[in-house]
Amino acid sequence: MTGTIMKGIGGFYYVKCDSGTVFSCRARGRFRKDGQVPMVGDRVEIEITDPEEKEGYVTKIGPRKNQFFRPPVSNIDLLLVTFAISAPEPALELIDKLTVTAVSQGVACAVCINKAELNREKAANLAKEYALADFPVIVCSAKTGEGVDRLKDLLKGKVTALAGSSGVGKSSLLNAMGENFTLKTGAVSDKIQRGKHTTRHTELFPLSFGGFVFDTPGFGSFEVEKMMAQNLSAMFPEIAKHGGQCRFPGCSHITEPDCSVKDALNRGEIGQNRYNSYCALYNSLKDVKDWQL
Numbered sequence: 001m002t003g004t005i006m007k008g009i010g011g012f013y014y015v016k017c018d019s020g021t022v023f024s025c026r027a028r029g030r031f032r033k034d035g036q037v038p039m040v041g042d043r044v045e046i047e048i049t050d051p052e053e054k055e056g057y058v059t060k061i062g063p064r065k066n067q068f069f070r071p072p073v074s075n076i077d078l079l080l081v082t083f084a085i086s087a088p089e090p091a092l093e094l095i096d097k098l099t100v101t102a103v104s105q106g107v108a109c110a111v112c113i114n115k116a117e118l119n120r121e122k123a124a125n126l127a128k129e130y131a132l133a134d135f136p137v138i139v140c141s142a143k144t145g146e147g148v149d150r151l152k153d154l155l156k157g158k159v160t161a162l163a164g165s166s167g168v169g170k171s172s173l174l175n176a177m178g179e180n181f182t183l184k185t186g187a188v189s190d191k192i193q194r195g196k197h198t199t200r201h202t203e204l205f206p207l208s209f210g211g212f213v214f215d216t217p218g219f220g221s222f223e224v225e226k227m228m229a230q231n232l233s234a235m236f237p238e239i240a241k242h243g244g245q246c247r248f249p250g251c252s253h254i255t256e257p258d259c260s261v262k263d264a265l266n267r268g269e270i271g272q273n274r275y276n277s278y279c280a281l282y283n284s285l286k287d288v289k290d291w292q293l
């Protein structure tokens, strides 16, 4: 039998077979030997050991079209990078590491700015920065319902993973999409304005209007895949677009004079926050040598 892993908890993988039945499965030991771990989103083959109790083993993992470590998902069509405009404050570098990861894997990426009702001006400004990178941007509020229809249009027919920090409203947005979702959500702590890691595991849900969506646990810092610093600009579409006409070949777009990227930044064609993330990431990658890749 073949199916898709819908969630994984405590060594059990919940595999929805193409017939619709869900089996709870363990992974065969040899996966671990090969260093291969089943992921939510994987297409797998299973061997049923107990049809009554709906139990079995995952015996084979199908080829992945892509895989992410943060959030831990495979085989997605769209990474929906989600943040709140306030409470918690947007973690801009983390957000841009996510867009970089999607672009470097060739996976479509969109940006969802939630809790927009808390600061409309700031939401509009950040939306503009991501639009300059040609990412679809949804400004929305799970609380007021604004933007939720646009979100549904975006997700329709695709396999989408929501990704972002704890407390930004990923589960709330899914609940607001009017599905029969009753996902647990959790208040952001008063003092430090941080989420409380309410969602504990990644789960794949079917959407009534077509497509699937992963609700994922929020996470804090992570590192982008190692790459040569000079390749980073290709992962920022708006920087790549303006990077061809600099005076110096291999321009880092940070310190060199006559830089067409800095010109575009000054004309407002590249967002300042995006550029700041680019510089910070560039500096973290600049000691990477090609033999380390």
Ligand SMILES: Nc1nc2c(ncn2[C@@H]2O[C@H](COP(=O)(O)OP(=O)(O)OP(=O)(O)O)[C@@H](O)[C@H]2O)c(=O)[nH]1
Binding pocket: 114, 115, 116, 117, 118, 140, 141, 142, 143, 144, 165, 166, 167, 168, 169, 170, 171, 172, 173, 184, 185, 186, 187, 188, 195, 196, 197, 198, 199, 200, 216, 217, 218, 219
């Ligand atoms: N003001 C406001 N609050 C919201 C909005 N959306 C969600 N919240 C609140 O933000 C808090 C966190 O929401 P969750 O949906 O649990 O956030 P999450 O991203 O799923 O968090 P984790 O599961 O911990 O990763 C809850 O108290 C929600 O009620 C919104 O649009 N506006």
Ligand SMILES: [Mg+2]
Binding pocket: 170, 171, 172, 184, 185, 198, 199, 215, 216, 217, 218
């Ligand atoms: Mg959640």
Ligand SMILES: [Zn+2]
Binding pocket: 243, 246, 251, 252, 253, 254, 256, 258, 259, 260, 261, 262
């Ligand atoms: Zn330059």
